[in-house]
Amino acid sequence: MEDKEQTRSLPRSPAGPGERRMGRRGVLRLLGVGALGIAPLPILPSLLRSALSGRLVRSRGPVARTPDGRIRQWSMVIDLRRCDGCQSVDRPPQCTAACIEGHFAPEPMEWIQVFEGDLPGGGTQFIPTPCQQCQNPPCVNVCPVAATFSTPEGTVLIDQERCIGCRICMAACPYDRRFFNWGKAPVPPESQMAEYSAEHQVPAKRGTVMKCDFCPDMMRDGVLPYCVQACPNQAIYYGDLEEDVASNGDEVIVLSRFLSEDQAYRIKEDLGTKPRVYYIAGHGEDVGRDVFKKGRLPTRWPWAEKVKGARTWKR
Amino acid sequence: MEEVTTPRERLERTVLAPVTGTSRWYYAWVAFLLMVIAWGVYAYSRQLHDGLIVTGMRDRISWGLYITTFVFFIGISHAGTLISAILRVSQARWRTPITRMAEFITVVALVCGAMFVVIDLGRPDRVLNVIIYGRWQSPIIWDVLAITTYLTASVAYLFLPMIPDLALFRDRLAGRVSGWRLRLYDLLSVRWRGTAAQWRYMGGAITTAMILIIPIAVSVHTVVSWIFAMTLREPWNSTIFGAFFVAGAIFSGVGTLIVVMAVLRKVYHLEEYITEKHFVYLGYLMAAFALIMIYGNISEYLTTGYKMEEGAEFHFRQLFLHQFAGFYWFYLIGGLVTPGLLILMPWTRNIRGIVVAAVLVVAAMWVERYFIVVAGFRVPLMPYEPSAYAPTWVELSVMAAGFALFALLITIFVKVFPILAVWEVAEDLEGPELAPEAGRLPFGAAPEPAGGGNR
Numbered sequence: 001m002e003d004k005e006q007t008r009s010l011p012r013s014p015a016g017p018g019e020r021r022m023g024r025r026g027v028l029r030l031l032g033v034g035a036l037g038i039a040p041l042p043i044l045p046s047l048l049r050s051a052l053s054g055r056l057v058r059s060r061g062p063v064a065r066t067p068d069g070r071i072r073q074w075s076m077v078i079d080l081r082r083c084d085g086c087q088s089v090d091r092p093p094q095c096t097a098a099c100i101e102g103h104f105a106p107e108p109m110e111w112i113q114v115f116e117g118d119l120p121g122g123g124t125q126f127i128p129t130p131c132q133q134c135q136n137p138p139c140v141n142v143c144p145v146a147a148t149f150s151t152p153e154g155t156v157l158i159d160q161e162r163c164i165g166c167r168i169c170m171a172a173c174p175y176d177r178r179f180f181n182w183g184k185a186p187v188p189p190e191s192q193m194a195e196y197s198a199e200h201q202v203p204a205k206r207g208t209v210m211k212c213d214f215c216p217d218m219m220r221d222g223v224l225p226y227c228v229q230a231c232p233n234q235a236i237y238y239g240d241l242e243e244d245v246a247s248n249g250d251e252v253i254v255l256s257r258f259l260s261e262d263q264a265y266r267i268k269e270d271l272g273t274k275p276r277v278y279y280i281a282g283h284g285e286d287v288g289r290d291v292f293k294k295g296r297l298p299t300r301w302p303w304a305e306k307v308k309g310a311r312t313w314k315r
Numbered sequence: 316m317e318e319v320t321t322p323r324e325r326l327e328r329t330v331l332a333p334v335t336g337t338s339r340w341y342y343a344w345v346a347f348l349l350m351v352i353a354w355g356v357y358a359y360s361r362q363l364h365d366g367l368i369v370t371g372m373r374d375r376i377s378w379g380l381y382i383t384t385f386v387f388f389i390g391i392s393h394a395g396t397l398i399s400a401i402l403r404v405s406q407a408r409w410r411t412p413i414t415r416m417a418e419f420i421t422v423v424a425l426v427c428g429a430m431f432v433v434i435d436l437g438r439p440d441r442v443l444n445v446i447i448y449g450r451w452q453s454p455i456i457w458d459v460l461a462i463t464t465y466l467t468a469s470v471a472y473l474f475l476p477m478i479p480d481l482a483l484f485r486d487r488l489a490g491r492v493s494g495w496r497l498r499l500y501d502l503l504s505v506r507w508r509g510t511a512a513q514w515r516y517m518g519g520a521i522t523t524a525m526i527l528i529i530p531i532a533v534s535v536h537t538v539v540s541w542i543f544a545m546t547l548r549e550p551w552n553s554t555i556f557g558a559f560f561v562a563g564a565i566f567s568g569v570g571t572l573i574v575v576m577a578v579l580r581k582v583y584h585l586e587e588y589i590t591e592k593h594f595v596y597l598g599y600l601m602a603a604f605a606l607i608m609i610y611g612n613i614s615e616y617l618t619t620g621y622k623m624e625e626g627a628e629f630h631f632r633q634l635f636l637h638q639f640a641g642f643y644w645f646y647l648i649g650g651l652v653t654p655g656l657l658i659l660m661p662w663t664r665n666i667r668g669i670v671v672a673a674v675l676v677v678a679a680m681w682v683e684r685y686f687i688v689v690a691g692f693r694v695p696l697m698p699y700e701p702s703a704y705a706p707t708w709v710e711l712s713v714m715a716a717g718f719a720l721f722a723l724l725i726t727i728f729v730k731v732f733p734i735l736a737v738w739e740v741a742e743d744l745e746g747p748e749l750a751p752e753a754g755r756l757p758f759g760a761a762p763e764p765a766g767g768g769n770r
Contacts (some may be wrong), residue, residue: 005412021579044446048705087500097575106730113554115697115699116698117698118374118698119633127698129697138546141453141545142451142453142454142455142545142546143450143453144445144449144450144455144456144459145444145447145448145449145453146448147444147448162441162444162448163346163437163438163440163441164437164438164441164444164445165436165437165438165441166432166436166437166455167377167378167437167438168434168436168454168455168542169547170374170377170549171377171378171542171546171548171692173696174547174548174696175696176374176375176695176696176697176699178374179565180367180373180374180377180437181366181437182366182367182368182370182372183365183366183367183368184365184366184368185370191570205364206366206437207341207367207436207437208437208438209437271371273546273547274417279403307726311368313368313373314373315373315374315375315700
């Protein structure tokens, strides 16, 4: 009871005799110490970055330039008039197959995937769909750690050595063009020997996101991407908007004229993502496909031997 | 049993009872929870070993149970701090016996919720990249900032009004409990002696904390919704999402608070302090939020459903007619309408009816979070067959462990800390005249609502 008395009956004077009072000076001192304590917070990340930069350098080559020094603006045009989903060669889509072999893309990733879209009247068209390389990329906007980023050439890359696997970029991508390494990737053992680069994402890393990288490393050496090379009907053009030129490996075109005269469009243009991949409407008519002939062969992953303990998964 | 005389002594005895005596059932309950958690840890170790392939998530439905549980926990974290702060600001005196529990639910739910984001990561080993390379443009970083701020503020807001009670424990329990506990109380009671200056400082601190915490709490669930609303997916492309999530958070938070209150009241015999009045008042709050949720649903679905853009039709069919219809109608009828009716009908407006309503609300809000995540992902973006998602045993085990951890932390808390805000309840029991702060301050000199004792 005495205890209670002591606690609850309060002296009416503002402070007891033994109590330390905090004056204005004390408050100011406290504020000063607090400010000093908080001040380093904004520079803390950069300190950490510089301390770790030896290990976590973003792997990307030099910027590609035109002969007179302007930065290349990589771009792709897919002429759907020439795409028959590889029905005429009676094989799975060759763009996808070549991309998989070139990048050791784990099953079930089809970085360039040939979708079959419905047309009015019941016919179908085949739509090869790589990463659309948006200029207002929703995936880059939401990435918390800048693991996915836009390059000066206008492409979007992923640094699998920085990605934390939160997958918000997959939620943000309106084209379903991002793929996650859910488990140990089912890839051949030789892929493990490649030197990793964000421009050529081999070997695949578990727990990170992957996608079409637009092959900037090949283009820097003047080699067309795997998908362009492999198309039996030369339906895919790859080029540089800055120099206004593109090629399908067979002919060279003036990009601006081609896009305008053939009324190129982009997928989901109204979303405002500004893709760098253009399409010319069609259903394979230029290579003799009947619009009502449906279906394509399923994509196959060619490797007989896979790394130990790897399992495939469904998309 | 010794005869107790004053209400104050009875209050102290009730509050000290859980700390001084432990029943066999308590150990059994803790053992059960630890078993569930251990099983969840084993499941998570499988996930660490094999990768997220052990879950049911895949590329096209790339978030599932974990993110659902994260959103749900962050939601119920609004039980405490926000409710307690709003009631304190509005000087609702009936709040005093429930604020402590409410505030503790907040802290525990935040810890459990934040855990699930890390569990969902493909590379938990790189979680520090969020600090090293964090970009403020990303909604994930908004979440990290908001949740850590909220957690800090909630801990402060839990701790500040607890100081006098910790001092009480320190004084009353000397010699009756083990040494580490006394040292803990001694440390945490920060040399509280109940002087007028100490009361004044604490009152000021509580006032500041309670005013700061309201916008912080609102911001937290708003940015959680923006993880979804900042994407280009049809079902998430909504301006109402932030407000809708905040309303849903408070709704499920009140539900959780009612359930926890009912359990602790039974187990620790708090009937004298937590009365039917508290259930009815919180029930009214829940009914009000049920109406807000119904309004939010109508706003959301009528504006999109009337126009029926591409994608919206698919979403409507899967929610109202096909895949998710059974559970979705449970959410609408069982989770929004029925609880409202249970509370508003006079013959079910009692503790049992309101607890049933609260259980329905909590279950329905979990279901709603699940559909926001999974059904949102299921709407196809390109010409492909809609994919399916079914959680695996790993996800279910880890989720169960999350809920077990929530229960365990509350169980441990009531064992160590004062379950009721003793000094605030005492003020009510003894009447404002006897309250410690009555007469302590000149009228209108300082923000009074912190103690709430000027009436």
